[in-house]
Amino acid sequence: MGRKNKAYAKDLHQQAYEKLVSMQAFGESKRAAVADGTAKYKIFSFNTYQDYWKHTKYFIEYIKENYPECTTLKAAKRHMNEWLQSRVAQGLSAWTIQLEAKALGKLYGIGPEDEGYFVPPKRRREDITRSRGDRVRDKHFSEANNDELIKFCKGTGLRRGELSELRGGDLMSRKQITQELARLSAVPMDERTPQQARRLAVLKDTELFQEEYFVLVRNGKGGRERLSPVVGKNTSQIIERMKNTPRGERVWQHVHQSADIHAYRAVYATNIYKAHARKIEDIPYDRVSKKTNRRYQSQVYACRKDEAGKKLDKAAMLVCSKALGHNRIDVVANNYIRGL
Structure with a gap:
């Protein structure tokens, strides 16, 4: 039985x-x-x-x-x-x-x-070893042979999986975004589908940036869609590769397994932060502490632990977070913004 x-x-x-x-x-x-x-x-x-x-x-x-x-x-x-x-x-x-x-x-x-x-x-931040110093895998990775990939990563900030899934046609200009934004905004709020509402939020996020071109990430972390601005001195080369890739085909047929994608994202994040950050002394003291009755800067992020003493502009951190596909500014401070 x-x-x-x-x-x-x-x-x-x-x-x-x-x-x-x-x-x-x-x-x-x-x-x-x-x-x-x-x-x-x-x-x-x-x-x-x-x-x-x-x-x-x-x-x-x-x-x-x-x-x-x-x-x-x-x-x-x-x-x-x-x-x-x-x-x-x-x-x-x-x-x-x-x-x-x-x-x-x-x-x-x-x-x-x-x-x-x-x-x-x-x-602890000081225990992070990823993307710091030379690694055994670096011996198997030629920066010269992967020059275009590195420039692309530093200019778009995409994750490894996002790079692999990027297709021809996933490039949007500011003009295209403005047109779609106007079309979706014209739909009454009570008539918008959930998909339209999410798409509208993604499009509105681009208003944080000044760039003219964005790469569309259809399935980022948590399944979220986003538009990441193309930044840096290699913008023209990145746009050219995107435009020359037939619609629906992979922009990158192969992403080298030893490419330090996280380090390239950190470069991207740091450059975006620098482009939007105000001088700390120029940020107003706009709040008063209930405990000490002293005025303080609510838009200033005070780093902790091994980064104690360093201060960052929260508004610029938010812009950086949106570009990377994160929703928390502390993730940007702890893992991406470097060398400040």
Whole structure:
């Protein structure tokens, strides 16, 4: 006779896979899910799903090797924090540990506010090694042979996946944007579809910039669409490549795996920040502290930790954040703006 409960016939790998797949909510509103309390049971981005599944498999392998008697996710749960602590002992970065804690938190439906949630090491800017100094992979990457790719990256700020998916026809001029903006704005608010409303917001973001050309990112981080301005001294070369690529074909057939895309994005971000930043002393003291009764600059961002003492213009940081496809200015300060 067969098992009455077929669930137990599935190994841990299959149980975890089915659990994460059942949580896929690509394209759904995360804000709405947070509001109704269902966000912890959903995964809103395909890239996030891939990351969570990748690290969940590492956990499953650990359980199979060390606790073969654990044949269900429920039984394996008690070893979750033990595994995460072992990852800390291995010397993995705080960023990786944070990701793995979130992956298992999603798998088991628990969050930082819940009792027993693993508290990962704090992430410190000085511990970042990505895109700093020479790496072994650099020996396999010729800057001379990839000169056009590097210039393109520094002028558009696209992520690796965004570069790979960029197509001919994904270039918009200021004139095209203005025309589409006028057309969508003419549609009464109560008659606009959700797609039209999102598109209108993307188009309006371009008003933050002075540039004449933008690359259309159709599926950025979190599935968000954006228009990133083409900036820098190589603008003409970038526009020419975009225009010469037949509509629908990839602009870049191959993006070298050793290309330091994050470093190029940092150059892009820093240049945009510099172009829009005011002198800190010129930013008005527009608020009064309730505690000290002293006036302060609400539009000035004070960096912390190893960057303590450095101040940035929040308005310029927002412009930079929009260009990169982020929604938080602190991400720009901590990961992209350099050499100021």
